[in-house]
Amino acid sequence: LSCSFSQFSEAVLTAQSSQTKQLEIDSKQLLPPPLSAQLQEKCMQPVEPGPCKHFVDRWFFNAEDGTCHPFKYGGCAGNRNHFFTQNECEIHCARFLRKFHCFL
Numbered sequence: 826l827s828c829s830f831s832q833f834s835e836a837v838l839t840a841q842s843s844q845t846k847q848l849e850i851d852s853k854q855l856l857p858p859p860l861s862a863q864l865q866e867k868c869m870q871p872v873e874p875g876p877c878k879h880f881v882d883r884w885f886f887n888a889e890d891g892t893c894h895p896f897k898y899g900g901c902a903g904n905r906n907h908f909f910t911q912n913e914c915e916i917h918c919a920r921f922l923r924k925f926h927c928f929l
Contacts, residue, residue: 867905867906868906868921870904870906872894872896872906872907873902873907874896874897874898874903875898875900875901875902875903876901876902877899877900877901878899880897880900882897883897884896884910884913885906885914886908886917891921893915893918895911
């Protein structure tokens, strides 16, 4: 399992095929309201690689399409919308995702 069930208040399990099960989560149910303003500030910022040239792989939340995408982070400055993994990005910004998936 690639995510923690404790993060979510409601989930619907659907079978996609005989070998793959996918957990689809209603994004409106994911985070308590007090966290949403703080996370919205972080998750809604545009991608910003920063001015440095020590490029490392990171993930950012794209508010336009509601999903997390990889990018090259320069290693300094930028903004708070950068995460080490896709899973971390999705957990932090799940309230804003169009659909969040956990693979079993």
